[in-house]
Amino acid sequence: MSAAEIQKSCKAAMQKCVDFLKEELRGVRTGQASPGLVDHIRIEVVSYGSTMPLRELAAISCPEPVTIVVKPFDPGTIKDIEKGLQSSDLGITPASDGKIIRLPIPPLSGERRQQLAGQVRKMGEEQKVAIRNVRRDANRKIESSQKESVLSEDEADTAKDSIQKLIKGVESEIDKLVKEKSKEIEQD
Numbered sequence: 001m002s003a004a005e006i007q008k009s010c011k012a013a014m015q016k017c018v019d020f021l022k023e024e025l026r027g028v029r030t031g032q033a034s035p036g037l038v039d040h041i042r043i044e045v046v047s048y049g050s051t052m053p054l055r056e057l058a059a060i061s062c063p064e065p066v067t068i069v070v071k072p073f074d075p076g077t078i079k080d081i082e083k084g085l086q087s088s089d090l091g092i093t094p095a096s097d098g099k100i101i102r103l104p105i106p107p108l109s110g111e112r113r114q115q116l117a118g119q120v121r122k123m124g125e126e127q128k129v130a131i132r133n134v135r136r137d138a139n140r141k142i143e144s145s146q147k148e149s150v151l152s153e154d155e156a157d158t159a160k161d162s163i164q165k166l167i168k169g170v171e172s173e174i175d176k177l178v179k180e181k182s183k184e185i186e187q188d
Contacts, residue, residue: 043084124178
């Protein structure tokens with residue numbers, strides 16, 4: 001495998017880690033309502049005989065900064081959606097009028113804000129570990145290519161340096177995402 005191919009696959013794998021973190025952070029609650037809080041929640045729909053993400057079952061909007069409104073596409077699924085939201089780890093009690101479900105977002109306590117900020121930092125650390133594992137795997141591929149005489153020693157060193165620069169950039173992007181989300185949580 002050439003150095004360019006190794007670097008390309010390494011960069012793609014690291015980008016997947018960053019994208020995963022962005023998706024995870026969307027689901028972390030702040031003091032403001034956001035469709036990202038609930039759109040990923042999996043709802044078991046008995047009449048369909050399957051489990052589906054909420055975003056496939058309903059339109060999700062935030063008409064007010066402290067309320068999420070869920071309007072099912074199929075009115076027959078409203079009980080299943082309500083039950084799924086109730087059993088989720090959101091800690092918010094849904095209020096249904098038979099046609100739409102409202103989720104009032106209560107303000108966060110100082111202690112809960114600290115817990116959520118800690119959770120965000122932990123998520124960031126997990127993704128940093130993941131990108132370090134990607135780097136380790138890429139470095140192993142470089143070393144095996146060097147042993148197979150596909151890469152010279154200089155090419156291998158250059159490739160390792162380039163991957164190290166790449167990981168520094170990705171780590172700083174992760175730090176920035178974590179810092180922004182922590183600030184958002186502590187701001188309200």
